[in-house]
Amino acid sequence: MTSSQKSCLDNDTIAAWIFLAPALILLSVFVLYPIAYLCYLSFTSGSFTRAGIHWVGLKNYWRLMVSPDFWQVIWNTIYFTVATVLPSLILPLGLAVLLDQTIALQGLLRAAYFIPSITSLVAVGLGFRWLFQTDGPVNGLLNVVNIAPIPWLQDPIWAMPVLILLSIWKQLGFNLVVFLAGLQTIPLNRYEAAELDGADSWQKFWYITLPGLRPTLIFAAVTTAIFTLRSFEQVYVITGGGPLNSTNLLVYYIYDQAFAQFDFGYAAAAATILLGVTIVLVSLQLKVSEE
Known part of the structure; x- marks a missing residue:
């Protein structure tokens, strides 16, 4: 592969990421981050109306099971x-x-x-x-x-x-x-x-x-x-x-x-x-x- 071909591929890759960036940002903000935060909350106790959030591990899942x-x-x-x-x-x-x-x-x-x-x-x-x-x-x-x-x-x-x-x-x-x-x-x-x-x-x-x-x-x-x-x-x-x-x-x-x-x-x-x-x-x- 010549240097000019590599340059064209690099330019195409950069252009692809530029066009994908808005969709990836929206996906991360409105889908991936909420899912990750949901999973994190499932290992905590407390609420936004009480004194903070505390890590409790699998306690919430055990409470569900029983x-x-x-x-x-x-x-x-x-x-x-x-x-x-x-x-x-x-x-x-x-x-x-x-x-x-x-x-x-x-x-x-x-x-x-x-x-x-x-x-x-x-x-x-x-x-x-x-x-x-x-x-x-x-x-x-x-x-x-x-x-x-x-x-x-x-x-x-x-x-x-x-x-x-x-x-x-x-x-x-x-x-x-x-x-x-x-x-x-x-x-x-x-x-x-x-x-x-x-x-x-x-x-x-x-x-x-x-x-x-x-x-x-x-x-x-x-x-x-x-x-x-x-x-x-x-x-x-x-x-x-x-x-x-x-x-x-x-x-x-x-x-x-x-x-x-x-x-x-x-x-x-x-x-x-x-x-x-x-x-x-x-x-x-x-x-x-x-x-």
């Missing part, structure tokens, strides 16, 4: 996530297959299903709280068919399904658009060949549509799981974690420990666990997508 409340929150979060993610994939997938056909009002139906995705979650939460209050419209409809009113938001059994229903409804439109985009990538000649071989609608869906949507399904599953894991607004607006801690999810638990109990180190330890779970989910998505 806390019954934390394990109930973990169970609540797992239940909420599984019960939300599966319908949030199955329902929009079925709708996407139907709306991918030539039907009347196709554009209007697509827009109508997408509207929940762009609606404020706080506004939706307030609407659901009104719908499911003891003297609300839902119990009014049950009364018409002679079913006794259900205390939806005061009963530990029924409060979580209300949050799950809201989350499914909120996520449906986004996943619908994702699946519709995925369906456009499947070549039509595959379906034509299957028809010539005598395949019915179910066989075409099972052997052509699902395999063709594999990357899309992985993306939708991971993004829905992350959206569900970070659920906060619906808990804050509708139930506040109650009744009897039955709807207390991990993000709301972190918020409560940090800004109600002012136990920032303990909250940071719980947030670090949530961060680790999210990183694992994203890593799985990338690994599966590469296969």
Whole structure:
């Protein structure tokens, strides 16, 4: 390599770093530094409203491991996530297959299903709280068919399904658009060949549509799981974690420990666990997508 070529490479490297510098600075300030500080806080005690911060090592993580409340929150979060993610994939997938056909009002139906995705979650939460209050419209409809009113938001059994229903409804439109985009990538000649071989609608869906949507399904599953894991607004607006801690999810638990109990180190330890779970989910998505 001649000296002139080396000089050109050096100039290109310098230019590349100059163009990357703004993005790297923003990434460091708003992503890397907060993550590093979060991990540091998880090994400390004290708060910004008391006398300083003190290093306590793994004490906060041990407190999490032996806390019954934390394990109930973990169970609540797992239940909420599984019960939300599966319908949030199955329902929009079925709708996407139907709306991918030539039907009347196709554009209007697509827009109508997408509207929940762009609606404020706080506004939706307030609407659901009104719908499911003891003297609300839902119990009014049950009364018409002679079913006794259900205390939806005061009963530990029924409060979580209300949050799950809201989350499914909120996520449906986004996943619908994702699946519709995925369906456009499947070549039509595959379906034509299957028809010539005598395949019915179910066989075409099972052997052509699902395999063709594999990357899309992985993306939708991971993004829905992350959206569900970070659920906060619906808990804050509708139930506040109650009744009897039955709807207390991990993000709301972190918020409560940090800004109600002012136990920032303990909250940071719980947030670090949530961060680790999210990183694992994203890593799985990338690994599966590469296969």
